Amino acid sequence: MSGASGGALSLRGVTKDFGRTRAVEDVTLEIAQGEFVSLLGPSGSGKSTILMAIAGFVAPERGEILLDGRPILGLPPEQRAFGVVFQGYALFPHMTVAGNVEYPLKLRGIPRAERRERLAKALDQVRLGPLAGRYPRQLSGGQQQRVALARALVFEPPVILLDEPLSALDKKLRVDLQIELKALHERLGTTFVNVTHDQEEAMNMSDRIVILNEGRILQSGAPEALYNAPASRFVADFLGRANFLSGELSPLADGLARLTRGGAAVTVRAGAGSLLALRPERISVRAGGAADRPAGDGPATNRLAGRVASAVFNGAQVLYRVETDFGEILAIEPSFRAEGHLARGDAAELSWPVEAGVLLPEEPAP
Amino acid sequence: MTRPYLLFVLPAVALVGLMFLLPLGWLAALSFGLPESFGLEHYEAIVTSPGIRSMLWTTLRLVTITTLVSLVLGYLVAFAMAHLGETQRLMLTLFVLVPFWLSVLARALAWLILLRHNGLLNEALTGAGLVERPLQLVRNELGVIIGMVHFLIPYAVFPLFAAMTTVDRRLVMAARSVGARPWRAFTDVYVPVTLPAIFGAGVLVFIFGLGFYVTPAILGGGRVVMLSEYISVSVLQTLRWAQAGALSMVLLLSVIALVWLVARAIGFRRLAGVG
Ligand SMILES: Nc1ncnc2c1ncn2[C@@H]1O[C@H](COP(=O)(O)OP(=O)(O)OP(=O)(O)O)[C@@H](O)[C@H]1O
């Protein structure tokens, strides 16, 4: 089972309306052979619609979809024959696990002996061998998910499409299956297109994440690049958590600028706008008012005085909400480093390296 | 707590007891030849008498054919209702329901007018030169089947429709995505998934069909005698009450057995349409 036989997808200007609602607007996306791409966005952002358009169940009003350079919009779903894992799995309730996974092979008229062999291999790949004789209703959620996956990959499709494959499972199982799915992808080398609204899942598994909102692509890129260099407030907010600081911007030398609000000022790297996005885990918190500043941190570090509004210990981390001139700022400290936890009402000093912040265009909060 | 409420149930219990269970028990007693004697000869007659046997055979055959035809047509109508647009669904529901509200007598007579020798259909067919002589459409088994199917289709449509609206659309999509053409997806996935409902609807129609009286009496024109008409004639004309009682008991027990069978197979709540 190798994906060497193609599997590169191109979406060009794909647009889909349902009555008056525009579900997908002008989506253009290149997916390379063997890539693991996640479409990430809030509910109703058009993720499933895009996936179903690729699978052949939704006909776009405009645009083109190509597989290895050949247009496929004219083909019915059964001729595109991508492996699809549906939201809720859609296992055939009247067939056993083996029956479900064998069905695509039966449709192709593959002889019995070969069918048996490929069935066993597919079940092996998702570690379902012992459950072959069970019916879907006798399986746990995670097992059902694996059956759906085996049914989608047994006929060696060039592309596997997954619609929220893990959303119905509990958190721990979800993380286990993310790792499994990723490993399977690496073994098969098949192109995977995954739809999710879980940013953690997208970051754990994907080579590339495509962020969608209201039917449009906002930004796409490798998980790290997106996380560290979001291009908009929506992306910064949706992928992980972020503080947004706004104020008066005045230029400094060396591509730096100063953001001022009330009596406080911080240094930022000049960017596309005047809204400073700052990841909470980049901010350190220590008791304020103390004069024992460690030597050696120069102008490359910002300092901001404030007062602790709340401190929450959640095991690995301590979450501080600190009231400052820039408004309330969330800071996350690893709990082992949070020296003598600060409590509500304590004076605090926040600090972060200048390069930790990104300037974004101002836009209304989502 | 519950005691005062038991009093409210009493009138209903009394009514059912007096008006239903008592006569039923009396009927059962009659069927054994009571009070004059006690014996099973009337039950024996059901197996041995050629007249009764042929009547039972006719009943079974007609009801079976009616059930199958009603299921096929009902499945199509229910499918259209479940998967076409909102307007078509309303139209179809109306078409199915309006005859449902008419009295069974009016419907049988309407079919008679439509299908008889010089009825509307035959006039049209001969007038258009499509057939030379009028077709024999009523006063035979065909007429009975047409009338019964027409009456029973709603009983097939509604359970089927209810089941179809709960079928997950993604099942058929999943079949297509792995390579099934639409027809294959329909026969491999859609039909099996709705099979319990087909079974339930079939038994429902069959049970109603067994007890049919007015439709066969009118559209059969006295030539096609089914169970209910036979019982009625036994009671009202030939005065063989004991034989009628025995047949009634057999009918009752078969229906109970059928309901029990289905209740076991698909669950009673689903059969009654409440779950
Ligand atoms: N069959 C349909 N008929 C009408 N509107 C639809 C249909 N399918 C989707 N929509 C609309 O299109 C938009 C995008 O829907 P889509 O299912 O693609 O969202 P999604 O990103 O998958 O959301 P979720 O995370 O909730 O699954 C929504 O506004 C939705 O209401």
Ligand SMILES: [Mg+2]
């Ligand atoms: Mg969706």
